[in-house]
Amino acid sequence: xxxxxxxxxxxxxxxxxxxxxxxxxxxxxxxxxxxxxxxxxxxxxxxxxxxxxxxxxxxxxxxxxxxxxxxxxxxxxxxxxxxxxxxxxxxxxxxxxxxxxxxxxxxxxxxxxxxxxxxxxxxxxxxxxxxxxxxxxxxxxxxxxxxxxxxxxxxxxxxxxxxxxxxxxxxxxxxxxxxxxxxxxxxxxxxxxxxxxxxxxxxxxxxxxxxxxxxxxxxxxxxxxxxxxxxxxxxxxxxxxxxxxxxxxxxxxxxxxxxxxxxxxxxxxxxxxxxxxxxxxxxxxx
Amino acid sequence: xxxxxxxxxxxxxxxxxxxxxxxxxxxxxxxxxxxxxxxxxxxxxxxxxxxxxxxxxxxxxxxxxxxxxxxxxxxxxxxxxxxxxxxxxxxxxxxxxxxxxxxxxxxxxxxxxxxxxxxxxxxxxxxxxxxxxxxxxxxxxxxxxxxxxxxxxxxxxxxxxxxxxxxxxxxxxxxxxxxxxxxxxxxxxxxxxxxxxxxxxxxxxxxxxxxxxxxxxxxxxxxxxxxxxxxxxxxxxxxxxxxxxxxxxxxxxxxxxxxxxxxxxxxxxxxxxxxxxxxxxxxxxxxxxxxxxxxxxxxxxxxxxxxxxxxxxx
Numbered sequence: 001x002x003x004x005x006x007x008x009x010x011x012x013x014x015x016x017x018x019x020x021x022x023x024x025x026x027x028x029x030x031x032x033x034x035x036x037x038x039x040x041x042x043x044x045x046x047x048x049x050x051x052x053x054x055x056x057x058x059x060x061x062x063x064x065x066x067x068x069x070x071x072x073x074x075x076x077x078x079x080x081x082x083x084x085x086x087x088x089x090x091x092x093x094x095x096x097x098x099x100x101x102x103x104x105x106x107x108x109x110x111x112x113x114x115x116x117x118x119x120x121x122x123x124x125x126x127x128x129x130x131x132x133x134x135x136x137x138x139x140x141x142x143x144x145x146x147x148x149x150x151x152x153x154x155x156x157x158x159x160x161x162x163x164x165x166x167x168x169x170x171x172x173x174x175x176x177x178x179x180x181x182x183x184x185x186x187x188x189x190x191x192x193x194x195x196x197x198x199x200x201x202x203x204x205x206x207x208x209x210x211x212x213x214x215x216x217x218x219x220x221x222x223x224x225x226x227x228x229x230x231x232x233x234x235x236x237x238x239x240x241x242x243x244x245x246x247x248x249x250x251x252x253x254x255x256x257x258x259x260x261x262x263x264x265x266x267x268x269x270x271x272x273x274x275x276x277x278x279x280x281x282x283x284x285x286x
Numbered sequence: 287x288x289x290x291x292x293x294x295x296x297x298x299x300x301x302x303x304x305x306x307x308x309x310x311x312x313x314x315x316x317x318x319x320x321x322x323x324x325x326x327x328x329x330x331x332x333x334x335x336x337x338x339x340x341x342x343x344x345x346x347x348x349x350x351x352x353x354x355x356x357x358x359x360x361x362x363x364x365x366x367x368x369x370x371x372x373x374x375x376x377x378x379x380x381x382x383x384x385x386x387x388x389x390x391x392x393x394x395x396x397x398x399x400x401x402x403x404x405x406x407x408x409x410x411x412x413x414x415x416x417x418x419x420x421x422x423x424x425x426x427x428x429x430x431x432x433x434x435x436x437x438x439x440x441x442x443x444x445x446x447x448x449x450x451x452x453x454x455x456x457x458x459x460x461x462x463x464x465x466x467x468x469x470x471x472x473x474x475x476x477x478x479x480x481x482x483x484x485x486x487x488x489x490x491x492x493x494x495x496x497x498x499x500x501x502x503x504x505x506x507x508x509x510x511x512x513x514x515x516x517x518x519x520x521x522x523x524x525x526x527x528x529x530x531x532x533x534x535x536x537x538x539x540x541x542x543x544x545x546x547x548x549x550x551x552x553x554x555x556x557x558x559x560x561x562x563x564x565x566x567x568x569x570x571x572x573x574x575x576x577x578x579x580x581x582x583x584x585x586x587x588x589x590x591x592x593x594x595x596x597x598x599x600x
Contacts (some may be wrong), residue, residue, distance in 0.1 A: 154330075
């Protein structure tokens with residue numbers, strides 16, 4: 001598996017970029033900015049309470065009071081979409097931040113200190129990578145019970161590996177360079193070398209990796225919520241909304257089109273930004 | 287060559303060991319008492335004596351490492367325990383459902399290869415031109431679209447609106463089309479990009495220049511000289527993505543009501559049928575590790591340079 005990883009790192013990505021598509025990254029950035037803004041001001045602008053069921057108005061067509069109509073319990077779809085983005089984006093932000101905070105220090109230590117600690121970390125990583133992220137999430141949701149919190153634990157458990165690995169591989173190649181040797185000869189402590197010299201080297205790759213991962217994390221969270229293993233009703237979450245709309249799919253496809261579209265647009269924006277950043281920062285290893 | 291295989295096999299054993307610790311540990315961490323789950327399933331009065339009896343029958347009164355040892359011993363003999371719900375051996379249940387998941391995965395692979403190979407080759411042949419642009423945009427869409435949503439939309443248009451294909455279920459060839467496409471589409475675009483990058487990279491190598499200098503035609507160079515080298519990263523990613531494929535199969539199976547391994551594990555999660563979940567996780571993990579091992583070994587066959595390099599250093 002090590003060979004697989006090394007080869008992947010070495011040869012597969014983006015050494016040949018014939019054209020740079022900066023405008024696409026800009027579109028992605030604008031798209032994400034709009035969505036984040038909507039998420040923040042959402043509670044103040046939604047026309048209805050996303051939790052209030054109104055059975056008299058169930059499955060209503062779009063109207064002035066319900067801009068996108070109502071769902072099977074008479075709740076305003078537009079309000080649920082806007083409030084739902086808080087769940088999806090909030091959870092994703094927490095997960096990605098946690099993963100970075102775990103992955104970077106472990107990668108720095110593993111790469112710089114090496115030895116037993118390094119081989120222990122890498123064997124652990126090998127063990128975890130055998131479990132596809134989705135399956136691991138299912139395992140954890142399965143044994144610990146379906147909930148958003150367990151889902152978050154699951155995603156963090158899978159995602160730290162790639163960060164640790166990327167950081168470690170950068171540290172391994174930087175470690176023997178002259179400026180590090182010079183710092184060591186000059187009497188810098190290990191702590192100082194790691195924080196002052198090595199940490200700045202890993203920031204941009206980690207940034208690119210994180211932006212590209214945001215989309216993946218959103219997809220995992222919404223897929224598992226769709227299966228009923230993530231956000232629990234009545235919480236408005238896009239994947240869970242898709243699940244709610246499933247029985248009425250044939251008559252009112254809008255119930256499924258809107259949340260799915262929301263997921264697609266957010267993930268697309270993040271991917272556009274991620275690709276733009278990768279080109280801009282010239283990160284080849286991801 | 288044999289030393290490489292030996293090293294990889296040792297690695298495999300280690301990874302499976304970690305995997306077994308993980309699933310066993312999670313099983314022990316799981317909330318609820320399995321003894322009560324089994325006894326309550328019969329809906330009779332549960333006495334203290336019944337509990338103690340079943341507990342010792344299941345070996346739960348032993349120390350934890352003995353339990354682990356016994357469990358591993360069972361697993362090695364393909365005994366994964368019995369389902370709490372049906373009481374049938376987990377391994378039988380999985381054997382019944384495995385072909386269905388395999389069918390779905392194979393269908394998705396077929397979709398993937400038939401989209402990604404032509405697309406990748408065309409975009410490498412004309413980099414920056416419109417086929418290249420299209421494949422880039424497809425790759426972006428593929429990476430951003432939730433597969434279950436794609437599946438839903440496909441059902442809506444092809445099954446409800448046009449009434450061309452069946453909505454859900456298994457059986458005929460036409461039942462396979464939508465699920466395979468939903469699962470295979472997102473990966474196929476990614477593969478096309480990888481194949482393109484690999485082809486472009488190998489096209490700039492010396493041996494390609496040499497072939498050009500000898501007057502070999504461009505098309506032949508692409509197919510015979512560069513393609514083989516470009517296969518490596520593609521196969522690598524295939525190895526790494528067999529996992530996400532099996533994961534994605536869970537959602538697609540639920541969506542299209544396919545009674546495969548994925549639907550099995552989701553049912554098991556909602557009925558807290560831990561042995562089934564455990565069996566599924568273990569099986570999938572081992573499958574992924576083995577596929578990756580085979581992928582690693584295939585490198586030596588596809589690209590002899592790697593073998594020379596590794597044997598030179600070790």
